Amino acid sequence: xxxxxxxxxxKFQGQVDWPTASRLGRTFAFVEEYGWGAHSPNSQWxxxxxxxxxxGLVKIKYEFWRHDQSDEEQVTAWVNGHPLRENDxxxxxxEYQEPDVDGDYSARVEYVQGELLRRLGAQPLLYSDKNxxxxxxxxxxxxxxxSGLFLAQWGWRGDISRLVLPEGWGFAAFVQDxxxxxxxxxxxxxxRDWFLGPIARLHLYxxxx
Numbered sequence: 113x114x115x116x117x118x119x120x121x122x123k124f125q126g127q128v129d130w131p132t133a134s135r136l137g138r139t140f141a142f143v144e145e146y147g148w149g150a151h152s153p154n155s156q157w158x159x160x161x162x163x164x165x166x167x168g169l170v171k172i173k174y175e176f177w178r179h180d181q182s183d184e185e186q187v188t189a190w191v192n193g194h195p196l197r198e199n200d201x202x203x204x205x206x207e208y209q210e211p212d213v214d215g216d217y218s219a220r221v222e223y224v225q226g227e228l229l230r231r232l233g234a235q236p237l238l239y240s241d242k243n244x245x246x247x248x249x250x251x252x253x254x255x256x257x258x259s260g261l262f263l264a265q266w267g268w269r270g271d272i273s274r275l276v277l278p279e280g281w282g283f284a285a286f287v288q289d290x291x292x293x294x295x296x297x298x299x300x301x302x303x304r305d306w307f308l309g310p311i312a313r314l315h316l317y318x319x320x321x
C-alpha cells in the first residue's frame with residue numbers, strides 16, 4: 113500500500129519551515145485551529161495554515177473535542193472558524209483528558225462528526241487511539257460515524273502489519289507515528305504522520321467543489 117508522509121502542528125511548534133517541509137516530501141499538514149474545545153485558538157494559525165498551503169501541502173485543520181463542553185457550541189465554533197476551501201479538510205481529536213470520565217460517548221461523537229459533514233460538506237476525520245475508541249466509542253465504526261480514521265499509534269514504523277485497529281474499524285486513512293519530525297520549527301518538533309493509500313484519495317477527505 114502506498115504511504116505518503118505529512119506532519120501535524122499546533123501553537124507549540126511555533127513557526128514552521130514550510131518550504132523545507134515540501135522539499136522533504138511532505139504532502140499534507142494537520143494544523144490545530146482550536147486546542148481546547150470551542151476555546152484556545154492557535155496563536156500560530158496564520159503562519160502555519162497559509163504557509164502549508166503556499167508550499168503546496170494539502171491542509172487539514174483539526175479541533176480538540178472536550179467532553180465537558182457543549183457539542184453544539186464546539187461544532188458551531190469550528191464551522192464558523194477559518195473557512196475551508198476546496199480540498200481543505202477537518203479532523204476532530206478525541207483523546208484522554210482530565211478528568212477521564214468513564215462513559216459511552218458514541219452518540220456524542222456520531223453527532224459531532226455528522227454535523228460537521230452536514231454543515232461543511234467535508235468528510236471529517238476522527239483522530240484517536242485504539243484504547244480511547246474501544247473504551248468510549250465501543251459501538252460505532254466508520255459506517256455510522258461518516259469518518260475516516262486518523263489513528264495515533266506511535267512506533268508503528270511504516271509497517272502495515274503492526275497496525276492495531278480499534279474494534280469495528282477495518283482500515284485507517286492516516287497514522288500518527290510519533291514526534292520528532294525533521295521539518296524545522298521554532299518550537300517543539302512536529303509529529304510525524306502518514307497517509308495510507310493512493311495520493312488521489314487524499315483529496316477525498318477535503319471539501320468538494
